[in-house]
Amino acid sequence: MSAPAKEARAVEKVDLRSPEEIRAEKKKGRMGAWLILPGMLYMALFFAAPVVVLLSMSLFVKPEGAELGEFVPGWNFGTYAEVWNRYWPVLLRSFVFALIATVAALIIAFPMAYLVAVRLRGKPLLKGILLVLLIAPFFSSFILRTQAWKQILADEGWIVQTLKAVAILPADGSLTATPFAVICGLTYNFLPFMMLPIYASLERLDTRLLEASGDLYASPAQTFMKVTLPQSMPGVFAGTLLTFIPAAGDYVNAAILGNNRDTSMIGQVIDSRFFKVIDYPGAAALSFILMVCILILVLIYIRRFGTKDLF
């Protein structure tokens, strides 16, 4: 039966349900509404309200002779222009770092996820052990992990010593306090957010499709590009978003692994505006700008690569 005919049939269908059944259905509908209520309330309380507060705070004005941290409600849109003019390069750097880290995390996470999800099928023990090994480091504190990177990349550490020995790094070179270290930290710290969604989508990958592709003259590389990758796109898509968004706003990695010249990220600036300079409107305006920029970038990304028409 063709689709239009089916629809026509559906429209013609007479409601044969008894009034009791209809009442039961409606009751079920109301139940559904009650069930989503806690979620809605939660979001209103802990997302919508803070965003409104943030927005209004960003427009507050400092009155004459004000104490530190004293601001009164107002409509000072000038704060936005001021922080934008002053910090757009930091914002740009944050996005560039986050982008590089996202790409690096994708390159690292995909083969690992593939190994565990596809190659180790039918070896549940090995698979379990590997999964735990990959995830376990992330049960420890974010700060500690980042500190550990400092030790790994330290001047006296074996990585720097080796790189110096083979003359990749100049004799007075170092890895900590460089953009490289910050990006390494971002990549590492957000790796699980990249790996787990990809793992989840590869886990569902039908390997018979790979055989079919090979059977239809596609080499392993072509099969990867034409079948495996498209099939894992929902995971790649989710993973890149889950990595990019927090990485762009992160400040721990830049603070611990960066220097104070060319590694500062927007999270550090917001932190210092809020806590050190006690410029609450400036911090709020920057947070809001960050949020809007991420929203715009994500929307563009979804438009361009969204998974909607993949399946």
Next chain:
Amino acid sequence: MSPRSTHLREQRQRMASAVRQAHISRRGVLSGAAGVAMLGLLSACGTKGMGGAKPSPAADRSAEEAAVRWSNWTLYLDLDDAGRKHPTLDAFQDTSGLRATYTEDIDSNDTWYGKVQGQLSRGQDIGADIITPSDWMCERLIRQGYVQKLEHANMPNVMANMLPKLKDVRWDQGRYRSVTWQTGFTGLVWNKKAFPQGLRNVEDLWDPRLKGRVTVLDEMRDTMPMMLLDQGIDIAGDWTQTDYENSIDVLDRNIRNGQIRQVKGNSYKEDLISGDVVAAMAYSGDITQLNFENGDQWEFVLPERKGLIWSDNMMVPVGSPHKANAEKLMDYYYDPEIAAEVAAYVNYVCPVLGADEAMKDIDEELVNDPLIFPTDEYLAQSTSERQLTLDEETLFQNMFQEVIGS
């Protein structure tokens, strides 16, 4: 003057005028219904405290509630070998019958202030009866009316045993609102093996041999006075914005050319241990501890052009309902024998007279440690900065954050 620094100067002028312009008169502010509604929301959420009228202190319920809560920095109170109990505090609980709750939740004056300012401004209880901020933060809190006045009659030990030098600080003459907890120095440290020539002044940090192996502190109140002192400026006197700008230029230059590897908070210690950093600005007690734990590798000095002396002070926040209990605890730690026990552990300057005598029974060697019981000559090598005006506080912090890239 190089074109770069001209540009910097212009930028700074703009910043200064922006700070001044931000002071719009109160009456000029639009406060429509929406604004008022928002304000209600804000205070309900505790996001932001308003200035204006100073909060009034909470009623003291010490008589009914035998408890005292103390917020302090990490590793700032004696600990037993198992690392679980604070012997002096346990003894206090036993003798006083008060239940003491000790929390190590201050790791930065700024962050702590950002967290509790809203509550303090509304006179609310912040969950602590004793707080332990640094001098300049104490000054700010007193100015803002966020702490309670103390009853000298309740603290005979404090009155009798506080070092005379500490009794008349600029910002709390007579110590009516604060009691010194520990005192320390900000100075210079270097790795004796990696840099045997050592440091005499901040200037020596810019030695080309130390390129990329230097850190300075991310606390503006430490790094900038040190930089000013190095310029030969009497920081307790009437220095100007220009002096500050000159010093910040030096800092800026040394960050940009990579001489300074990183501007760090307390974590500079890890960099000293890993060897990434060879010379740094540092706090005296940290270095004593580092040397104790990692072998005697580092040397700490106060610069010839003087270092900084500072204190962390116990205060009772405005919303605390246990002022009398808090006073009891403060007084307890001014017993010389108790103070000596603490000093033996934390390695900072002990503010209590007679503690050196008591120390003889604990560790004879520590009695002669100038970082715990400084001689007058040692003390003469240190100073502290004058009060900053409100505008200066904002402007200078702004400049400093700009230069350190945040």
Next chain:
Amino acid sequence: MSTTATHESSEFSPVSAGSGADLVLSGISKHFADFTAVQEMDLSIPSGTFIALLGPSGCGKTTTLRMIAGLEAPTSGTITIGGEDMTRLPSHKRPVNTVFQSYALFPHMSILDNVAFGLKQKRDKDAIAKAKAGLEMVELSHLASRKPAQLSGGQQQRVALARALVNRPRVLLLDEPLGALDMKLRRQMQVELKKIQMEVGLTFIHVTHDQEEAMTMADVVAVMNQGRIEQMGSPRELYELPRTAFVANFLGKSNLMEGAVVADAGPAIVVDVAGQRFELLKERAVATEGKIVVGVRPEKMRIAELDKPGFEHAGNQLVGTVTDASFTGVSTEYLVDVPGVGTVGTFTQNLGQDPARPGDKVRMSWEPEYTFGLGADEDLEAGVQAS
């Protein structure tokens, strides 16, 4: 030991061995860690043949297919197509395509892209045009832009077929392609598949466990059991002259009886089964001396009440008591207990007669030329459960 099954020449064989043999498996074995899927198999398939690999699950038929496709590497032996050695070639370099049991259509591609996939891989300039023609052949042109998930099972099956066929492979492999379809659709697809194969003239290797499907579609059926080919030949040849008890039981039904050769009568031998004497043509017997197994298909037998007057019986006869009679309309099936032999099954076409009821003594008979003889060491029950 090798199972050489280049079918023994016989009057039923439509293709003769060795003529333009295109696909040749020689000495192919596949051992997995804990079992042997295929043992020393030799198989030669002339080009243009529709061959069915028939057998119960686990008999090694799918493994054989996967080795031909290059999805599984043989433990030993060689595979050649048109004389070219394919044994070590990866699947994407073999001129072979497969229609998978699961169809394995790419869910993220349109139907047309699915069908054009192989052609595009081969950099065929007319990929899209050929894919469209392929869809036309399976009558699905109107669904070209849909995604696989939007198609019914039968439609997906036809897409999978088109996707393989458009590449004009030297050999087309079909791995239980109709297994997921319902009975009606299955019959319809069987006819279509056969029709398409005749049109395109490619070599089809069809793996199935459905003996009826194998017999209706294939030119040649190879019955597999435990990693070996039991017997291979045209469907009629296999049915009329099974060479093993497994084939006799797996392909249709058989009455198998143990007996001993008692006399030689020129072109035939005489076999004693529980006191009854049967004639058996020597050319229809695997063994002609000593103990052997004698078999006959149920539908070859006539049945009548014992000593019914005027009923003409054939040469070989058995006497027994009816234990069960089930009327199915077109025929009636009987189970008859024969002393010394056991239960024998037979049926009669409904010609209006009513030969016997349970409890009746009956005589059954058949023409001696329908009798077949198997080796003495055959398990009479082999292949009964499996079919």
